[in-house]
Amino acid sequence: MDNREISQAVIGRLPRYFRYLGELKDEGIERISSQELSDIMKVTASQIRQDFNNFGGFGQQGYGYKVEYLYEEIGRILGLNKSHHLIIIGAGNLGQALANYMNFERRGFLFKGIFDKNPALYGTRIRNMRIRPMDEMETFVRESGIDIAVLTIPKTEAVAVAERLVEAGIRGIWNFAHVDLNVPEEIQVENVHLSDSLMKLTYNISRFENGEG
Amino acid sequence: MDNREISQAVIGRLPRYFRYLGELKDEGIERISSQELSDIMKVTASQIRQDFNNFGGFGQQGYGYKVEYLYEEIGRILGLNKSHHLIIIGAGNLGQALANYMNFERRGFLFKGIFDKNPALYGTRIRNMRIRPMDEMETFVRESGIDIAVLTIPKTEAVAVAERLVEAGIRGIWNFAHVDLNVPEEIQVENVHLSDSLMKLTYNISRFENGEG
DNA sequence: TAGATTGTTAATCGATTAACAATC
DNA sequence: TAGATTGTTAATCGATTAACAATC
Numbered sequence: 001m002d003n004r005e006i007s008q009a010v011i012g013r014l015p016r017y018f019r020y021l022g023e024l025k026d027e028g029i030e031r032i033s034s035q036e037l038s039d040i041m042k043v044t045a046s047q048i049r050q051d052f053n054n055f056g057g058f059g060q061q062g063y064g065y066k067v068e069y070l071y072e073e074i075g076r077i078l079g080l081n082k083s084h085h086l087i088i089i090g091a092g093n094l095g096q097a098l099a100n101y102m103n104f105e106r107r108g109f110l111f112k113g114i115f116d117k118n119p120a121l122y123g124t125r126i127r128n129m130r131i132r133p134m135d136e137m138e139t140f141v142r143e144s145g146i147d148i149a150v151l152t153i154p155k156t157e158a159v160a161v162a163e164r165l166v167e168a169g170i171r172g173i174w175n176f177a178h179v180d181l182n183v184p185e186e187i188q189v190e191n192v193h194l195s196d197s198l199m200k201l202t203y204n205i206s207r208f209e210n211g212e213g
Numbered sequence: 214m215d216n217r218e219i220s221q222a223v224i225g226r227l228p229r230y231f232r233y234l235g236e237l238k239d240e241g242i243e244r245i246s247s248q249e250l251s252d253i254m255k256v257t258a259s260q261i262r263q264d265f266n267n268f269g270g271f272g273q274q275g276y277g278y279k280v281e282y283l284y285e286e287i288g289r290i291l292g293l294n295k296s297h298h299l300i301i302i303g304a305g306n307l308g309q310a311l312a313n314y315m316n317f318e319r320r321g322f323l324f325k326g327i328f329d330k331n332p333a334l335y336g337t338r339i340r341n342m343r344i345r346p347m348d349e350m351e352t353f354v355r356e357s358g359i360d361i362a363v364l365t366i367p368k369t370e371a372v373a374v375a376e377r378l379v380e381a382g383i384r385g386i387w388n389f390a391h392v393d394l395n396v397p398e399e400i401q402v403e404n405v406h407l408s409d410s411l412m413k414l415t416y417n418i419s420r421f422e423n424g425e426g
Numbered sequence: 427t428a429g430a431t432t433g434t435t436a437a438t439c440g441a442t443t444a445a446c447a448a449t450c
Numbered sequence: 451t452a453g454a455t456t457g458t459t460a461a462t463c464g465a466t467t468a469a470c471a472a473t474c
Contacts, residue, residue, distance in 0.1 A: 009465065011416050015409035019391065033431060045431095046467050053433060061432040062474040078412045079419030097310035098407075109411070147418065172418045174411060178232065186421060190414035192407065194311075196228035198322070198387060199291045201403035203224050205360065205385045206292030208399060222441065246455060258455095259443050266457060274456040275450040431474085438467070445460075450453105 006054050013051055014074055016041070021071040033064035083108040085146045086174075089161055090153035091116035091124070091131045094176060098150060099126045112144050117157075134161075141168040148172045155179035219267050226264055227287055229254070234284040246277035296321040298359045299387075302374055303366035304329035304337070304344045307389060311363060312339045325357050330370075347374075354381040361385045368392035 020041055024032060038045035052058050052065075058073055059065040075081060088095045091114050099114055114131050116122075121131045132140065140146065149165045151158050151173055158177030165173065172188040175181055178196075181189050233254055237245060251258035265271050265278075271286055272278045288294060301308045304327050312327055327344050329335075334344045345353065353359065362378045364371050364386055371390030378386065385401040388394055391409075394402050 006420075007465075008413075011413055014416065015406070015412040018412070019409075035431080044467060046469090047465090049432065049434090050466075057433060059432050060474060061472070062430045064431065077416065077419075079415035080412065082415075082419070084415060084418075093310035093314040097306035101306040107408070148414065171421075172414045174414055188414055188417040188421065190410055190417070192405070192410055193228070194405065195320070196232075197403055197405055199228040199231070199293065200221075200224055201361065201385045201387055201401055202292035202295075202297060203227065203290065204401040204403070205297075206290075206295070207219075208384075208401065220441075248455080257443060259445095260441090262456065262458090263442075270457060272456050273450060274448070275454045277455065429474105431472105433472075434470090436467105436469075439465085441462100441464080443460105443462070446458090448455105448457075450455085 010051050010054055013043075013047075014078055017048075017051070018071065018074045018078060021067055021074065024067045025071050029067050031064045032067055034059075036064075080107050083110055084148050085110050085112050085144060086148035086150060087112050087137075087140065087144075087146050088114040088150040088152060089116075089134075089137070089165075090151065091118075091121050091126065092152060095150070095152035096126055098152065109148075112146060113140055115140075117153075137161075138164060138168040141165065141170060146170065148174060150174045150176070151181075152176045223264050223267055226256075226260075227291055230261075230264070231284065231287045231291060234280055234287065237280045238284050242280050244277045245280055247272075249277075293320050296323055297361050298323050298325050298357060299361040299363060300325050300350075300353065300357075300359050301327040301363045301365060302329075302347075302350070302378075303364065304331075304334050304339065305365060308363070308365035309339055311365065322361075325359060326353055328353075330366075350374075351377060351381040354378065354383060359383065361387060363387045363389070364394075365389045 020037070034045040034048040037048055041048075049059075052070070055073070055077055058070050086109055088099055088111070095114060095116075099111060111127065113129060114126055115134055115137050116131050117134045119133070122133060124131050141149070147170065149170050149172075151161065153161060155177045158175065158179050159181060162173055162175070162181040162183055166183050166187050170187065172190070173181060173183070175189055175191045176194070178193055180191075183189060233250070247258040247261040250261055262272075265283070268286070268290055271283050299322055301312055301324070308327060308329075312324060324340065326342060327339055328347055328350050329344050330347045332346070335346060337344050354362070360383065362383050362385075364374065366374060368390045371388065371392050372394060375386055375388070375394040375396055379396050379400050383400065385403070386394060386396065388402055388404045389407070391406055393404075396402060
């Protein structure tokens with residue numbers, strides 16, 4: 001509807017708003033002002049209002065924001081109103097953990113399959129689903145309407161597998177492989193580079209120890 | 214040494230430089246200019262030079278940067294020259310996956326122990342290490358000189374456990390629990406909120422489908 | 427109505443990019 | 451030396467914060 005381009009800085013904050021609003025909702029709180037939310041979340045009230053107003057006015061002057069309404073609107077903006085069909089590529093430790101750990105379903109993420117190139121795993125079942133061979137991947141993506149692939153394979157294989165997924169019609173890739181994928185710009189990629197994250201932590205630890213805290 | 218405060222925007226880019234430089238080094242490439250690195254990494258040469266110059270000059274006019282030297286300097290800045298002793302709190306799917314999956318040791322991350330509150334797990338061994346009960350945690354942190362704790366426990370427990378870790382003298386927390394921890398500012402926290410990351414992906418998928426790509 | 431609080435414009439701040447003098 | 455490329459200053463761009471008019 002609205003055609004303004006929203007900055008990724010704003011998008012990056014939406015899930016956190018969503019989480020806090022969900023908690024407020026669960027506590028039965030019905031309304032909240034930007035100032036109250038500011039106190040809880042430790043961001044400025046000004047930023048909160050600016051962020052929300054990127055998507056049109058969700059509040060009411062003199063009153064504040066209705067928690068439940070705002071929660072649902074942000075969920076909608078984040079695409080959580082639609083269900084997403086996802087597969088996991090790579091049934092190693094991390095792939096299996098993600099398959100089991102995440103209660104995706106609660107937010108409309110439907111875990112549809114898991115693939116691996118290792119034949120020794122094909123008997124194994126994860127969440128009552130057999131691990132499938134890689135050569136079934138493209139057909140599966142097409143026939144089951146998969147829109148998201150989770151990549152938990154070594155970086156040496158990730159780039160080529162990503163290209164196959166794109167060819168098969170995937171919409172987004174949640175990339176845990178430690179490599180930058182090369183896909184057309186209409187394919188969304190969200191990287192989770194765990195070792196990068198750990199390095200940021202060690203930087204900040206070192207910095208503090210060197211007396212710059 | 215240098216007391217300027219480096220922005221987290223810069224820090225966030227360092228691990229990626231480090232990764233590319235490591236790859237160049239492995240390919241036997243000895244020197245690189247900011248322009249060549251710009252072409253490979255798809256960031257501006259200007260930004261590369263500005264980023265590096267936050268830490269003093271690593272290059273040589275008319276020549277460029279020595280790959281290996283730059284790689285090692287950035288590693289040092291990131292705190293990878295020192296070894297880090299880490300424990301994992303929470304031996305669920307994700308905790309076990311992180312214990313097994315990461316080849317931490319390569320970069321000086323020493324996996325020292327894993328803890329859980331579930332007695333049924335105490336017999337289990339992960340990477341030849343028994344899963345320890347939570348009440349041994351503080352003593353273990355103190356006696357084994359643990360500086361980093363990885364939190365892979367439910368958010369309902371994370372805040373309290375983080376406080377115990379701080380009390381025991383932890384320096385940094387790699388937080389996978391979906392909650393904001395409340396720790397003193399000298400304790401470094403790096404959050405990995407997987408569901409937030411997934412929501413950013415669905416936002417971008419939705420946005421594109423709604424014709425804003 | 428008066429008070430409260432948003433929506434929005436203006437001001438500030440910080441980060442990125444461009445330009446070029448320094449120098450290898 | 452001449453050419454190349456950094457280190458660094460200046461210009462631009464974008465994001466955040468402040469201020470306040472609109473309005474519930």
